[in-house]
Structure formats: structure tokens, C-alpha cells
Amino acid sequence: MVGWRRQWDLVLNTPGYWTSILMNPLFAVVFLAIMSNAGRDDLLAFAVLAPPFMTMWAMSLLISGEAVVRDREFGVLEATLAAPTPYGSVTLGRIGLVTTISMIGFVESWLVALIFFDPIPIVHPLAFAAGVVASAFAMTGTALGMSALFVRSTQVRRFQNAMSYPFYVLGGVIVPIEFLPEWIQPLSKVIFLSWSTDLLRDSLAVGPVEGFWFRLAMVVFLGAAALAVGWWAVGKMEDRVRRTGEVAFT
Amino acid sequence: MxxxxxxxxxxxxxxxxxxxxxxxxxxxxxxxxxxxxxxxxxxxxxxxxxxxxxxxxxxxxxxxxxxxxxxxxxxxxxxxxxxxxxxxxxxxxxxxxxxxxxxxxxxxxxxxxxxxxxxxxxxxxxxxxxxxxxxxxxxxxxxxxxxxxxxxxxxxxxxxxxxxxxxxxxxxxxxxxxxxxxxxxxxxxxxxxxxxxxxxxxxxxxxxxxxxxxxxxxxxxxxxxxxxxxxxxxMGTLERVEAEDVPAELITRIRAVDGVTHIEADEGSVVVQTNHPQAVKDALKLLVDGGVTSLKTVRPSLEEVYLHVFGRDRGMSV
Missing domain, CATH: 3.40.50.300 (P-loop containing nucleotide triphosphate hydrolases)
Incomplete structure (x- = not known):
């Protein structure tokens, strides 16, 4: 991941990237209020974890699409493709940085719970921390894969919007996967979010985190698979724009 | 290499x-x-x-x-x-x-x-x-x-x-x-x-x-x-001279200069096309000596050079 500090300059100077971080506390208040008022303390873990996962997904997907689109709009893509650093590495660095920043969402959610509701204890902090880091890695890989799709689209923002809530539902971010029709549940299992959210919710619960290592490995495996596909796809995209000459099209 | x-x-x-x-x-x-x-x-x-x-x-x-x-x-x-x-x-x-x-x-x-x-x-x-x-x-x-x-x-x-x-x-x-x-x-x-x-x-x-x-x-x-x-x-060969308020008698004299290929005249405004740097100098001298003060030389466009040197008419300005 090349030029993290330089990527930071870009991210810092693009206010749009920060919107989800600003919205995260609001979602946390709404979700926690719904569960508290409904007396569903068993679902408080969903309420506190859903906003940061939504933030992470939204920010990572935003940057994965915006990075290419903005480079193209500014006319920077051509020169970047002709630089010694592979474009996949540039994109990966940018996505990785934004995903890392998006983890602020976890702190925000817990602070909202602490200030406006009851504190939510993290019963297994090491498992929780490992789950968050693995999720960020998987998110980075997934977003890199998405960026290769976005670069071929002229409707990136619509595409990004369409990729949000369906994945929150399929990934068990908002509601338990068990609430979904049985036929669709296997699909959830290939989305890293389902493993991540399950793992983190269990790390908040009293009692052992069953199958911790396997579930953590699944998050990392799915992330690595997406990363490999993304790396390959960005390379293909690079080949394609060099072949077709569509580097500068907007 | x-x-x-x-x-x-x-x-x-x-x-x-x-x-x-x-x-x-x-x-x-x-x-x-x-x-x-x-x-x-x-x-x-x-x-x-x-x-x-x-x-x-x-x-x-x-x-x-x-x-x-x-x-x-x-x-x-x-x-x-x-x-x-x-x-x-x-x-x-x-x-x-x-x-x-x-x-x-x-x-x-x-x-x-x-x-x-x-x-x-x-x-x-x-x-x-x-x-x-x-x-x-x-x-x-x-x-x-x-x-x-x-x-x-x-x-x-x-x-x-x-x-x-x-x-x-x-x-x-x-x-x-x-x-x-x-x-x-x-x-x-x-x-x-x-x-x-x-x-x-x-x-x-x-x-x-x-x-x-x-x-x-x-x-x-x-x-x-x-x-x-x-x-x-x-650029020198195909340079042209543009001038305002040029008397008709002076236009006739410029037309006779060796190397002047074409003159466009419209109510005292003239554009003098040349095919030799010396023709530009001669035309300028005549204009200045004739008391014309509003004048300039214009270098040929790339399109004009391509047309004259290579005979390529691109049909568009550059």
C-alpha cells in the first residue's frame, strides 16, 4: 500500500468521504432507541454494531468508486497508470486508509450507547479487536474488487447505492440472518459481513465465543479471496483501458 | 541508440x-x-x-x-x-x-x-x-x-x-x-x-x-x-501583411511587388499574401513610406503551412 500519508492528504481534503462518519452516531441513536423502547435487550448488540458496519461498508465502497472516477475526472488517471506504482496498489492504499478511518464508527457507536443509553460491555475484548481488524481487512479486499466493477460503469453512484442496503440485510448487519428466507441464507455465508457481525456480536455476549478461530479465518479468507479477485480485476481494468484507450473517458 | x-x-x-x-x-x-x-x-x-x-x-x-x-x-x-x-x-x-x-x-x-x-x-x-x-x-x-x-x-x-x-x-x-x-x-x-x-x-x-x-x-x-x-x-515565406486605411494607389503599387501573391482589399483594409520574406519587407516599406500607421505582420497558421508545403487541405482550423 503505497503513499498512505499522501492518500491521507487526498482523503482529508474531500469532505464527502466523511459523511458516513458524521451519520454514524445518528444511526446508533435510532437503532438503540428502537431496541430499548421495544424492550429487546437481546438485540442491543445488533443496534450498536450495525452503524459502524454500515459506515465501514459505505465509506469503503464510496472510495472504491470515487477513487477511479475522480482520477478520471481530474485527468489524473492517465499519468497514474503511467507511474511505476501499479494502479491496484494506489487504489488499495486509498481504500485501506479509508477503511481504517471508518473504524472510528465503532468508537462513536459505543459512545452513543454510553451517553444516551446503557453502556454495552465488550465481554471478550481480544476476540472483538481481532474481529474488527479482520473485518477491516475483508472490507478492503471486497472494496478493491468492487472498484474494478465501478471503473467500467458510468453510473457509479447508482451502483454504489444499490450495493448498500441489500448487503446490510444479506450480511446480517441489520437483522439476524435467521430472519431471512432459508433459500437465501447460503448466499449470506459467502458475504464476509455475515461472519464478521456474528463474531463481533458473540464477543459482546457472556459465555465463550464458539468456533472463534474458524470464524475469524472465514472473515480473513473471504477478504483475501475478494482482495485477490480485486487485484486481478484492477490489473485487467488497467490492461483494458490501455488497450481501448478509454483512460480519459468520463 | x-x-x-x-x-x-x-x-x-x-x-x-x-x-x-x-x-x-x-x-x-x-x-x-x-x-x-x-x-x-x-x-x-x-x-x-x-x-x-x-x-x-x-x-x-x-x-x-x-x-x-x-x-x-x-x-x-x-x-x-x-x-x-x-x-x-x-x-x-x-x-x-x-x-x-x-x-x-x-x-x-x-x-x-x-x-x-x-x-x-x-x-x-x-x-x-x-x-x-x-x-x-x-x-x-x-x-x-x-x-x-x-x-x-x-x-x-x-x-x-x-x-x-x-x-x-x-x-x-x-x-x-x-x-x-x-x-x-x-x-x-x-x-x-x-x-x-x-x-x-x-x-x-x-x-x-x-x-x-x-x-x-x-x-x-x-x-x-x-x-x-x-x-x-x-513561417517567413508565408507571412502576410495586414493594414488599414490604405489608399487605392498604394494597393496598386504593393500588388506590383515581386513575391506578393494575392491581395484582399476591402474599403481600405488590405491583406497581403506573400511567398517570400523579402516581399513582406518590401510591402511593409511601401506602407510605412505611404503614411499607413495601422499595420501588422501575421505568421501563417500551421494549416496554411501544411496546405502550401505539403498540399494537405485539412478543411479545419488548428
Whole structure:
């Protein structure tokens, strides 16, 4: 991941990237209020974890699409493709940085719970921390894969919007996967979010985190698979724009 | 070995959105070119001639359809990494910069993309900012810059990796005359440093002023490689004189000057076409001696040169 500090300059100077971080506390208040008022303390873990996962997904997907689109709009893509650093590495660095920043969402959610509701204890902090880091890695890989799709689209923002809530539902971010029709549940299992959210919710619960290592490995495996596909796809995209000459099209 | 070697290079673009109805557009047609090490070589041609396509291929941003090209002995298709390490690219115009960043940030970012260690990237960014005269604005956002300032920053970006070969694609687009003059000095400095420069332009005066040799290109075909002196002669030969409030008797006398090929006269305004530099001098002398004070000489456009020298009518202005 090349030029993290330089990527930071870009991210810092693009206010749009920060919107989800600003919205995260609001979602946390709404979700926690719904569960508290409904007396569903068993679902408080969903309420506190859903906003940061939504933030992470939204920010990572935003940057994965915006990075290419903005480079193209500014006319920077051509020169970047002709630089010694592979474009996949540039994109990966940018996505990785934004995903890392998006983890602020976890702190925000817990602070909202602490200030406006009851504190939510993290019963297994090491498992929780490992789950968050693995999720960020998987998110980075997934977003890199998405960026290769976005670069071929002229409707990136619509595409990004369409990729949000369906994945929150399929990934068990908002509601338990068990609430979904049985036929669709296997699909959830290939989305890293389902493993991540399950793992983190269990790390908040009293009692052992069953199958911790396997579930953590699944998050990392799915992330690595997406990363490999993304790396390959960005390379293909690079080949394609060099072949077709569509580097500068907007 | 030439720093840049191009052999039978062809590039065809497919246009149109539907796969079946795509049309082929020939951008480069079996182009051959050699740029010697340490040379400032001009690629002179009107818009759409294929100059930018050639630079994109040489800079590895675009693949050729046929033929081959190499930079410092490295093939642009098979050895892209080696080529990229050795080149700097400067595209003209407003595009190519992150508007919300400052020159200092932008150059440091590109230093990272060229894999320069942090300390070197920082030092070189500062040096280049000073060299292109942007020290005063080093920490201001680029979105507040004039086109000329952006162009100077483009130049600095192209030099960040200290490349032995530079591709300057219409680098003075949008520059004011003072900046354009400074740019010419900068190109002379680059040559003195031993760098090889391939400069594309549609400005004959610019090509004549800064290049060691000039290759003329039009509609994807190389028309020939000439010396700046030849281009200067073309400009002088086809220069025309424009004047206001010219008496009819004086027009008749100018018409009789040897080398005046055509006169357009309209209510005292005249345009005198010539085919020899001496004819311009003679016509000017007659006008001044005749008391005409509103007059000027106009250099031929590239289109006019192409029409007269190569007999190519492009049917468009350049």
C-alpha cells in the first residue's frame, strides 16, 4: 500500500468521504432507541454494531468508486497508470486508509450507547479487536474488487447505492440472518459481513465465543479471496483501458 | 541508440458504444520516429494529428495496435516498468491535478507514486516548486491557480522522478506569453542537463524556438523531420501583411511587388499574401513610406503551412 500519508492528504481534503462518519452516531441513536423502547435487550448488540458496519461498508465502497472516477475526472488517471506504482496498489492504499478511518464508527457507536443509553460491555475484548481488524481487512479486499466493477460503469453512484442496503440485510448487519428466507441464507455465508457481525456480536455476549478461530479465518479468507479477485480485476481494468484507450473517458 | 525509437507504429481506436456498430479510427499509421539522446525533438501537428496518441503509447498509458516503440532501449509494451522509471510526462491544459491539494502535497504524492524515499521526495518537491516559480503559492490549493500556474505545476510533476526522458504534450496550452517564454528557458535548461525531450505542439514558433529537430505529423502520418531553420523559413515565406486605411494607389503599387501573391482589399483594409520574406519587407516599406500607421505582420497558421508545403487541405482550423 503505497503513499498512505499522501492518500491521507487526498482523503482529508474531500469532505464527502466523511459523511458516513458524521451519520454514524445518528444511526446508533435510532437503532438503540428502537431496541430499548421495544424492550429487546437481546438485540442491543445488533443496534450498536450495525452503524459502524454500515459506515465501514459505505465509506469503503464510496472510495472504491470515487477513487477511479475522480482520477478520471481530474485527468489524473492517465499519468497514474503511467507511474511505476501499479494502479491496484494506489487504489488499495486509498481504500485501506479509508477503511481504517471508518473504524472510528465503532468508537462513536459505543459512545452513543454510553451517553444516551446503557453502556454495552465488550465481554471478550481480544476476540472483538481481532474481529474488527479482520473485518477491516475483508472490507478492503471486497472494496478493491468492487472498484474494478465501478471503473467500467458510468453510473457509479447508482451502483454504489444499490450495493448498500441489500448487503446490510444479506450480511446480517441489520437483522439476524435467521430472519431471512432459508433459500437465501447460503448466499449470506459467502458475504464476509455475515461472519464478521456474528463474531463481533458473540464477543459482546457472556459465555465463550464458539468456533472463534474458524470464524475469524472465514472473515480473513473471504477478504483475501475478494482482495485477490480485486487485484486481478484492477490489473485487467488497467490492461483494458490501455488497450481501448478509454483512460480519459468520463 | 536513440532515446526514443518508434517503428511502424499503428494505433486504431474503435469508436461507438455498440460492439457491432463500432467504427475504426486510424490515429497513427505506420509511424516511424527516432529521438536522439539529449535532443529536444518537436512533434508538430494540428489537433487530431496523432501527437497525443503517440505520447500516450510512449508513456505506456496506451497500447499500440501494431508496430513497436522503445524508450531508452526498453519496449513500451513488454517492459512497461522499466520505461515508467525513466520517463516523465507533462500533459497540457487544466486537467491532471487534484484541485483541492496544494503544489507541495501534489508533488510529494507523485514522489511516492514514483517510489522515491520520503526525504528525497520532500526535498525534490521543494526544489521543483522553486524552480517553476511557485514558492509563493506552495501551500495554496491548486483550485485557486491560473492556467499558467497549473501548467508550471504540471512541469514540476513531470520532473519529480528526475527522469532522463520527458514527454511534454502541448505543455504551453493556456500559458500567458511571459510564462511561455519562461517555459522555453526551462526546456533549454532540461537540454543542458542532458535530458531527452519529446515536445508535442501545434505552435510552429514554439517548436522553432526550443527544438533541435522537428517532426511534422498530420492525420496519423509522419510528413518528415525538419530543422527549426526550415520551419522558420516556412513561417517567413508565408507571412502576410495586414493594414488599414490604405489608399487605392498604394494597393496598386504593393500588388506590383515581386513575391506578393494575392491581395484582399476591402474599403481600405488590405491583406497581403506573400511567398517570400523579402516581399513582406518590401510591402511593409511601401506602407510605412505611404503614411499607413495601422499595420501588422501575421505568421501563417500551421494549416496554411501544411496546405502550401505539403498540399494537405485539412478543411479545419488548428
Amino acid at each position: 536513440d532515446a526514443v525509437e518508434v517503428r511502424d507504429l499503428t494505433r486504431i481506436y474503435l469508436t461507438g458504444k455498440r460492439r457491432r456498430s463500432k467504427e475504426e479510427v486510424l490515429a497513427l499509421d505506420s509511424v516511424g520516429l527516432g529521438v536522439e539522446t539529449g535532443e529536444v525533438h518537436g512533434l508538430l501537428g494540428p489537433n487530431g494529428a496523432g501527437k497525443t496518441t503517440l505520447v500516450k503509447i510512449l508513456s505506456t498509458a496506451l497500447l499500440p495496435t501494431a508496430g513497436s516503440a522503445s524508450v531508452m532501449g526498453h519496449d513500451v509494451v513488454d517492459e512497461t516498468e522499466e520505461v515508467r522509471k525513466r520517463i516523465g510526462i507533462v500533459f497540457g491544459g487544466e486537467r491532471g491535478l487534484y484541485h483541492r491539494l496544494t503544489p507541495r502535497r501534489i508533488l510529494r504524492y507523485w514522489a511516492a507514486l514514483y517510489k522515491l524515499p520520503d526525504e528525497i521526495g520532500i526535498t525534490r518537491s521543494d526544489e521543483l516548486i522553486e524552480r517553476v516559480g511557485l514558492s509563493q503559492w506552495a501551500d495554496r490549493r491548486v483550485e485557486t491557480f491560473s492556467r499558467g500556474m497549473k501548467q508550471r505545476l504540471h512541469l514540476a510533476r513531470g520532473l519529480i522522478a528526475d527522469p532522463p526522458v520527458l514527454f511534454l504534450d502541448e505543455p504551453t496550452t493556456g500559458m500567458d506569453p511571459v510564462s511561455a517564454h519562461d517555459f522555453r528557458d526551462l526546456v533549454a535548461d532540461l537540454k543542458a542537463e542532458g535530458r531527452t525531450v519529446l515536445l508535442t505542439t501545434h505552435d510552429m514558433a514554439e517548436a522553432e524556438a526550443v527544438c533541435d529537430r522537428i517532426t511534422l505529423i498530420d492525420q496519423g502520418t509522419i510528413l518528415g523531420t525538419k530543422t527549426p531553420k526550415t520551419v522558420a523559413e516556412w
